[in-house]
Amino acid sequence: MRIALPGPLGRSWARAVLVVLVPLVIAGLALLIVPLVTGLPGNAAFRVGGTVVTKDQLHDRVEVLSALYGIREPVGGSELEQFRRDIAKAVAVSKILDNAASERKIVIADKSARDTLTKMIDEQMGSGQDGQRAFTDLLAKLKVSENDVLDEVGRQQRTARLFQEVTAPAVATVTDDQLPSYYESHRADFAVPAQRHLRNIVVATREEADQVVRRARDGADFAALAGETSLDESTRSSQGDLGFVTASQLDAEYAKAAFAVPVGSVFGPVQTRYGWNVGQVLEDRPASQPSFEQVKDQVRDALRSERAVATWRTWLADRIRAADVEYADDYRPADPDAPPPDDSATLPQPGMSGSPAPAASSLSGSLLSLPSASAPPSLSAPPSLSLPVAR
Template sequence: MNLSSLGSTQKIVLGMVATLLLPVVTVGLLVLVVTRLTALPEGVALRVGHTEVSEQELRQRMDAFDALYGIEAPKDGPARDSFIRESAKAVAVSIVIDQAAKQRGIVISDKAAQDGLNELIERKFGPTGRDGLVTLLGQVGASMRNVLDEIKRQQSFNQLVSQVASDVPEPTEADAKARYDANRAAMVLPSQRRLSNVVVSTDADAQMVLRRAQSGTDFGALAKALSLDQVSRDVAGDLGYVTRDQLEDPYAQAAFAAPAGELFGPVRTKSGWNVGKVVEVRPEVPLAFAQVQEQLREQLRGERQTKAWNDWLAHRLRDADLRYADDYQPQPSP
């Protein structure tokens, strides 16, 4: 654990509560779904209590997942079969959640769903991107109604999670101190390095950049003249101060192995072939409790909220009458 990861659990929970469109499909993968094996009518994929989901409705939900979240089913083979079974489980879990939300009086208006859709369109397609969503829906076979229904489910889910976790006791300073003491060696500000970088399209070009830099050509001038990355090129290749986990491997390994003032590379990344220079090294710095107390309390709060939600959901699923057709029965957890 370091400062950059202190809030990871809390971010997961806040994402469940506050993010507009966290896929409900992910929730179904967190818990054991208890089912009763029984024959279902032909064309029915699953049943939750008295609510049946047809194979066609399941496909529509999967299409909506694709349109909203980019969750695309594999084309064929065992991977597709597994995906369909997991999707059926996710839909079953979402129905249980929907029913619980209604019991708690959570109702999402059409306007709220439409506002959410507008936000989605702007975030994913830009201010004039409604046509882009319509085109995408046509490609995956989903309708605007399917999308609005998914948005309503997500907004309802967010409110339900917030309600379920509302009674979680707040972590105290003593709780945070205990976590700090148990992980004192990891309570550090990670080492940082200020890097300059030149990215080119081929290994041969990168070797040329390295030779010119080694022969004394100003590295910033090389970046301005040759780098393909416009953002860093405009500032003479300067990447600023970065931590190891902010960089793509194996670039991170090379950058953090070189001493200050030295060149490294060529290293191939997704953006191309890179030659870098370590401008400055900032060593790891131990953090006092006062510096991380709030982050630790947020982490503990997130862990407690996550546990409260998972315990509540597992209880609801144990009590639910979940049944699947043979082709949609989820695989047992390993």
């Protein structure tokens, strides 16, 4: 049975119901709809601009970075939590830089990336079919595709060109009359550290290393021993010759031994991650302080670089803040709007050499080398290309 309200009262009550209930219904719908429109989907790691990067997509990116840069995801605990936040921020910033490059119409032709990769393969793995075969084997070992590598090469080239465009005005302000004062206030930066010319032999066991030491100290020719016994393919053909190196270029324990003995001495065995090492000191170059005139060009480059990086970081901080990246709780970095740490001084240079000596500490079993195997690549300055051979 339906109860009918009399005329005006019924109409007034109906209007009251509409006035009260309709806003409540709209508010309730809003509670349901707003998260769908403005919030992050449940599987999202972050959103930058209109692009949502899911947790699965971020994981796939970590897999590629692991192969290309030697990055390793921690197993668990607070390190994994910090890694997750760091890598989310690094990938978010890379998206911001991609967008900035697109706005400036910076395009890297496929041929440019391909030519760069071909040059890297030729210089490090050999030219022709042998080099390409070695590269293909390396891709299989690292479980990445050639397109993954080409995409990263193109990304680095875009970032480098973006860096040049953003920082060109600041670089142009450097004049020669500013250089002497800069040199005087940064004398230590231009000091030449002590160097030693070394030969090195790598063997698998301590017993083999002890035997190499005995033979060398009994008068056997060290160069011949290196060609005969060393496991390091990159230096065996040159009789273990590492050339002149500084302590900072070597494994810490190996450097301590190499710089503690007189010229002509055999030292070791020293264990590094590549095996047991026995070395010989051929020559010594003491540390020195070059004059301003001797390093004038380096001073100019250093001042230009300092101003470029400062300008880049300010610009990058502004872009990050403007992007207003939304992170899921588990992926939100401590300071989402800050630019990445400035460790650009440790970014690798395009050395393009083959497998360096096993005593060297900067190696990684990766395609595009970065200094740390535990942190995502820094975007505080554009990375340089390097392609060390995985061991």
